[in-house]
Amino acid sequence: MLINTVVLFLRDTLPIFLLISVLLVLPRVSTLAVAWRVLLLVLLAVFTYPQLGLVSQLSEGAGFEYLKSILFFIAWLGMCLVVLLPSRISNWFSLGLTLLVIGIGLPNSLHFLVYFVSELSRNSDSTLLLLGTIIGLGISISIAILLNILLTHFVSKRATYFFATTFVAAQTANIALLLEQTDTFPSPRQLWDSSTIISDNSEYGHLLNSLVGYEATPSTSYLLVFCFALIVPNLIAFFSSKKRFSDEIQEVAQ
Numbered sequence: 448m449l450i451n452t453v454v455l456f457l458r459d460t461l462p463i464f465l466l467i468s469v470l471l472v473l474p475r476v477s478t479l480a481v482a483w484r485v486l487l488l489v490l491l492a493v494f495t496y497p498q499l500g501l502v503s504q505l506s507e508g509a510g511f512e513y514l515k516s517i518l519f520f521i522a523w524l525g526m527c528l529v530v531l532l533p534s535r536i537s538n539w540f541s542l543g544l545t546l547l548v549i550g551i552g553l554p555n556s557l558h559f560l561v562y563f564v565s566e567l568s569r570n571s572d573s574t575l576l577l578l579g580t581i582i583g584l585g586i587s588i589s590i591a592i593l594l595n596i597l598l599t600h601f602v603s604k605r606a607t608y609f610f611a612t613t614f615v616a617a618q619t620a621n622i623a624l625l626l627e628q629t630d631t632f633p634s635p636r637q638l639w640d641s642s643t644i645i646s647d648n649s650e651y652g653h654l655l656n657s658l659v660g661y662e663a664t665p666s667t668s669y670l671l672v673f674c675f676a677l678i679v680p681n682l683i684a685f686f687s688s689k690k691r692f693s694d695e696i697q698e699v700a701q
Contacts, residue, residue, distance in 0.1 A: 452566075452576055456583025457653035459559035462618060463488075463552045464591035465657055469611050470544065472598040473529070480541075484548040491549065492556040496564075499557065509629040515554035516622045522550025523676050526615040530608060530684035551618050590654070608684060616677035617660025623668040635666030 525546025626632040642663035655661035
């Protein structure tokens with residue numbers, strides 16, 4: 448149980464801490480702005496968790512998968528809004544931050560709560576569960592802090608935004624896995640198998656999956672969704688920055 452809990456933290460809660468770490472690096476994103484959105488996320492998770500039984504019964508038992516898919520798509524839309532107006536705080540930028548926190552945080556936190564609550568109610572001795580929670584929490588926070596330091600002091604702003612889009616694309620690509628489970632997407636066609644190098648179920652596999660969307664046996668659908676989710680926000684950022692640069696030149700010329 449101890450190892451399972453630690454691995455669960457890496458799989459389900461690490462993306463939330465990584466997201467917070469990335470958002471705090473972005474220009475003009477204050478700690479307060481992130482904090483109240485995280486609080487909103489906690490309230491939504493607490494409210495939504497008791498309703499999961501009803502949600503799961505929707506769409507012939509695929510309701511939870513569809514809910515998570517919608518949330519990941521919402522997070523991707525949030526990333527598009529953030530890169531559209533990265534240099535100034537606006538209503539769209541603020542909405543993008545909110546969608547990112549809710550879209551990535553809610554499905555991961557709900558998945559964690561399902562396991563944690565079930566294990567807590569099933570075992571009379573919760574010592575190992577709580578110990579695993581503390582260890583997993585410590586690892587997640589440590590990785591998030593290291594990432595924040597790396598992005599703050601050793602990486603350019605452009606590289607930071609590219610990593611942010613890669614991270615969000617990695618989360619968005621889970622839509623393909625979820626829709627393959629519900630047979631909405633065709634049966635997965637495995638492109639390669641790198642599990643002998645890094646297994647999906649290993650600690651490194653979960654870490655790389657959270658950071659850059661690593662899959663040992665990716666399907667065609669997964670790769671297509673990941674590439675689409677990565678390319679579109681970067682194209683938006685490119686044309687948006689090009690337009691701002693053109694506008695600045697015109698202002699100087701006048």
